[in-house]
Amino acid sequence: MADNNRHGWLLKCTVCGMKWVLEVSFDIRDVKSIYHYCKTCKKNTFHEVLGRVENVNNNDE
């Protein structure tokens, strides 16, 4: 599967409120919340799925 576009999903940690992009190819648009590791909390927390990101840009600061 060749896919040059980097897709991701904008997640928001429900504990610390940090938003970050999870780079996965599978569709999680119907997922209301996802349990995932949060780098800020340094543990697994529930994340709100805010929406899809078409072009993942790691240098968006």
Ligand SMILES: [Zn+2]
């Ligand atoms: Zn967090």
